[in-house]
Amino acid sequence: MLEPSLDLYGEAAERVEGLLVDLLTQSRARYALLIDRQGFVILHRRAAWAPKPPSLDSLATLIASNHSANEAIAQLFGEASFRETVQQSDGVGTYVESVGDKALLVTVFDASAPLGKVKLFTKRTLERIQAVLDETREAAPVADIGGSFSAHAGALLDELFGDGKAP
Amino acid sequence: MSTINFAAREINFKLVYYGPGLSGKTTNLKQIHAHVPVESKGEMVSLQTEDERTLFFDFLPLDLGKVNGFKTRFHLYTVPGQVFYNASRRLILRGVDGVVFVADSAPNRLRANAESLRNLRENLAEHGLSLGDLPYVIQVNKRDLLDALPVEMIRAVLDPDGVSPLFEAVAQQHVGVIEPLKAVSKLVLEKLAQRA
Numbered sequence: 001m002l003e004p005s006l007d008l009y010g011e012a013a014e015r016v017e018g019l020l021v022d023l024l025t026q027s028r029a030r031y032a033l034l035i036d037r038q039g040f041v042i043l044h045r046r047a048a049w050a051p052k053p054p055s056l057d058s059l060a061t062l063i064a065s066n067h068s069a070n071e072a073i074a075q076l077f078g079e080a081s082f083r084e085t086v087q088q089s090d091g092v093g094t095y096v097e098s099v100g101d102k103a104l105l106v107t108v109f110d111a112s113a114p115l116g117k118v119k120l121f122t123k124r125t126l127e128r129i130q131a132v133l134d135e136t137r138e139a140a141p142v143a144d145i146g147g148s149f150s151a152h153a154g155a156l157l158d159e160l161f162g163d164g165k166a167p
Numbered sequence: 168m169s170t171i172n173f174a175a176r177e178i179n180f181k182l183v184y185y186g187p188g189l190s191g192k193t194t195n196l197k198q199i200h201a202h203v204p205v206e207s208k209g210e211m212v213s214l215q216t217e218d219e220r221t222l223f224f225d226f227l228p229l230d231l232g233k234v235n236g237f238k239t240r241f242h243l244y245t246v247p248g249q250v251f252y253n254a255s256r257r258l259i260l261r262g263v264d265g266v267v268f269v270a271d272s273a274p275n276r277l278r279a280n281a282e283s284l285r286n287l288r289e290n291l292a293e294h295g296l297s298l299g300d301l302p303y304v305i306q307v308n309k310r311d312l313l314d315a316l317p318v319e320m321i322r323a324v325l326d327p328d329g330v331s332p333l334f335e336a337v338a339q340q341h342v343g344v345i346e347p348l349k350a351v352s353k354l355v356l357e358k359l360a361q362r363a
Contacts (some may be wrong), residue, residue: 006172013174038262039242040179042172051244055210057228059244062212065223145171145235146179149361153234154353160207160231161349 006034006042006103012136013043018155019128020045027121028094029109034129036103039064053108063106067096095119097126105129168212169264169359177238180355181262181317182348186269186289187279188220188248191308191338195269196225196245198344203229222245241352248283257290265302265351269338270325272315273309302354304332306347309338 008016020032020043034043039061046053053059071081085096094103095107095118107122109115170179182193193213200211209228216222225245232239246256268287270280289297307321322333332350336343 009173024279036170036172038170038179038181040170040172040177041175043174056228057242061226065258066257069197069223069255072254072258084307099325112324145237145359147360149235150356151238153231153239155236156231156239157352157356160203160229161345 007100007133007136008034009136010044012132015132016129017043017045019125019132023107023121023125027107027109027118028105028113029118029121030113031106032125033060033106033108034099034103035060035064035106037063037068042103059102059108060106062094063094064104065096067104076156079119084119086119088115090162091116093121097122099126099129169355171237175238176236177240178234180239180264180352182241182243182265182267182351182355183259183263184243184267185283186248186270187271187276188250188285190248190269190271190276190280190283191336192245192248192269193221193225194308194338195267195282195306195344195348196227196243198341199229199243199348200227202341202345204218207231210247220249220283221245223247223255224251230340238269243348244275253286253290256286257293257337260290260294260296263291263294263296263301265355266298267347267351268303268305268325270305270307270321272309272312272321274314274316277316277321277324280321280340282327300349301356303352304323304334304347304354306334306336306338306343308336310335312345 007152016034021034024045024047028048031040031053032045041056041060044056067085070085075082087094092108092110097105099105102144104127105122107118186192196211200208203317207230212226214223221229227243229241231241244259246259268284291298307318307323309315318335322329334343334347338344
């Protein structure tokens with residue numbers, strides 16, 4: 001089965017991208033990411049002044065896994081999950097909020113962004129993203145995913161791995 | 168479960184390397200990372216203990232390129248093999264599309280192989296999945312051990328009906344590493360085509 005990580009297409013995706021940009025401007029955070037709970041990046045934005053981010057695949061995977069682990073800890077105490085997840089070092093911090101049950105909103109900030117401000121604007125952005133998702137009535141685009149996709153992808157696998165041995 | 172991201176035009180698959188402790192799951196990922204061209208791989212992330220045992224998981228993203236306009240990627244994970252890390256193993260299986268079971272050829276690990284397979288079935292069931300419905304291959308690793316058990320004996324324990332593709336390997340020497348990855352990836356794609 002092939003399912004969208006989040007029902008976010010076309011104009012709705014553009015609106016959410018705009019909300020991520022607003023979040024960065026208002027909170028002075030470095031990066032804002034919308035990731036799914038399996039650790040795949042859905043959308044991301046970087047402040048103009050921010051340094052190049054680390055690998056977003058690694059970041060998203062670690063944050064999603066950490067979030068799952070935190071949920072499991074909360075469940076040991078009979079709670080569904082922790083209300084918020086904040087991590088701070090001297091130089092950088094992350095703030096994570098759940099977007100429904102499929103995605104996470106991640107704000108990465110440095111010492112120049114006060115945590116209170118990051119939390120406030122992340123929560124506001126979360127509400128706005130949720131509103132966009134609730135309003136979205138746009139039909140999901142049709143992707144050409146079938147036999148031709150699998151055949152083409154299989155050919156690329158052959159190209160990458162040859163007859164089984166690595167190049 | 169394969170996911171499609173229309174916003175970024177990406178299709179993602181999740182493959183998990185499962186098996187008992189020290190069977191060579193991390194070695195597989197390290198070998199893949201070492202041999203796949205730079206443009207087709209991302210950073211490898213390993214969450215290990217001080218003695219280099221997997222604590223949570225290893226992670227390696229592979230980029231296949233664009234297929235029908237979609238960037239197509241396989242995310243490879245290992246689970247920690249040690250018995251007491253079951254909560255971590257269960258978490259890693261969330262959303263899995265295919266499994267490579269890495270078995271150990273050592274005679275004293277036959278029982279550990281069987282236990283790990285039983286544990287895999289249990290953890291998949293927690294996610295509403297069953298091994299029979301999932302693209303699944305077996306890699307019998309450490310074939311260079313002097314006292315390696317016959318492959319037939321290992322298959323008799325792990326796959327008595329002989330239905331799963333099985334590959335012999337010496338992962339540390341990059342022997343038999345790519346074949347199971349390629350096989351399980353193709354099974355995942357075939358399953359996607361059947362369901363489309």
